[in-house]
Amino acid sequence: MKIVVIGGSGLIGSKVVENLRARGHEVVAASPASGVDTMTGKGLKEALQDARVVVDVANSPSFEDQAVLAFFETSGRNLFAAEKAAGVAHHVALSVVGTDRLAQSGYFRAKIAQEKLIRESGVPYTIVQSTQFFEFLGGIAKACANESTVHLSDAYIQPIASGDVASAVADRAVEAPVNDVVEIAGPEKSRLSDLMQRYFKATGDARTVIADASALYFGALLAADTLLPGAQAHLGTVNFDAWFQQSQSQTQAPH
Numbered sequence: 001m002k003i004v005v006i007g008g009s010g011l012i013g014s015k016v017v018e019n020l021r022a023r024g025h026e027v028v029a030a031s032p033a034s035g036v037d038t039m040t041g042k043g044l045k046e047a048l049q050d051a052r053v054v055v056d057v058a059n060s061p062s063f064e065d066q067a068v069l070a071f072f073e074t075s076g077r078n079l080f081a082a083e084k085a086a087g088v089a090h091h092v093a094l095s096v097v098g099t100d101r102l103a104q105s106g107y108f109r110a111k112i113a114q115e116k117l118i119r120e121s122g123v124p125y126t127i128v129q130s131t132q133f134f135e136f137l138g139g140i141a142k143a144c145a146n147e148s149t150v151h152l153s154d155a156y157i158q159p160i161a162s163g164d165v166a167s168a169v170a171d172r173a174v175e176a177p178v179n180d181v182v183e184i185a186g187p188e189k190s191r192l193s194d195l196m197q198r199y200f201k202a203t204g205d206a207r208t209v210i211a212d213a214s215a216l217y218f219g220a221l222l223a224a225d226t227l228l229p230g231a232q233a234h235l236g237t238v239n240f241d242a243w244f245q246q247s248q249s250q251t252q253a254p255h
């Protein structure tokens with residue numbers, strides 16, 4: 001079956017492409033790097049020809065409020081016009097657990113808009129909402145002030161490894177559309193502030209984390225369970241220690 005992965009060069013996209021190719025599917029990794037741009041529509045018609053499934057794991061190059069909203073709205077409109085013209089039978093998209101509860105954040109308002117376009121597109125769909133990737137801890141660390149102490153929310157987080165995300169997304173791509181949201185998460189929950197302190201310690205970062213219930217997460221105030229999935233979520237197997245060990249051995253592997 002022909003499957004097009006929009007954002008196929010990204011962290012999750014490259015793993016989804018590899019996973020689906022290993023199952024014997026014809027997979028196109030589509031992104032600006034390979035001449036396919038969902039913002040302008042360039043290359044979409046050609047890439048989608050004879051495609052049965054489109055997996056959208058693209059992300060906005062800018063997280064500035066207006067830029068990210070424009071990215072998901074314009075990309076969504078261009079993508080669905082091309083999918084309808086090509087007769088695509090299933091659209092699988094990656095979103096974030098708790099998106100509906102995070103409208104205070106510009107990034108999440110854009111994800112809400114992306115999900116709305118999917119629901120209203122008329123193309124059968126599956127929205128996979130994932131918790132934060134372990135790989136994203138580095139991004140959160142960078143977003144913190146570069147001072148000796150950083151304030152982070154003490155809300156719970158249940159992060160998942162990118163490999164577990166990619167295999168769950170690939171599973172959905174070869175199954176029938178559910179026309180609904182399915183949730184995926186990691187195997188362990190911890191407080192964001194505690195996990196970041198653990199990450200700092202593991203990476204030799206001398207900063208100290210202060211647990212602060214009023215600290216915003218990408219512009220949004222978190223309740224204890226805002227970022228947690230529901231009871232039906234499919235759980236990955238890789239926890240923080242296993243992920244950290246894996247990521248260290250990959251960094252140290254000879255090239």
Ligand SMILES: NC(=O)c1ccc[n+]([C@@H]2O[C@H](COP(=O)([O-])OP(=O)(O)OC[C@H]3O[C@@H](n4cnc5c(N)ncnc54)[C@H](OP(=O)(O)O)[C@@H]3O)[C@@H](O)[C@H]2O)c1
Pocket residue numbers: 006007008009010011012013030031032033034036037038039040057058059060061094095096097111129130131132133136
């Ligand atoms: N970070 C988290 O913890 C988290 C949690 C849950 C869900 N998610 C969601 O997961 C998704 C994927 O995230 P990621 O971290 O894997 O992304 P990523 O590594 O930043 O990759 C982004 C991808 O989007 C592509 N892209 C950028 N502009 C494009 C355009 N105009 N047209 C087509 N493709 C374009 C990039 O292509 P080029 O390489 O060619 O530029 C790249 O392949 C996002 O939708 C995000 O909301 C993230």
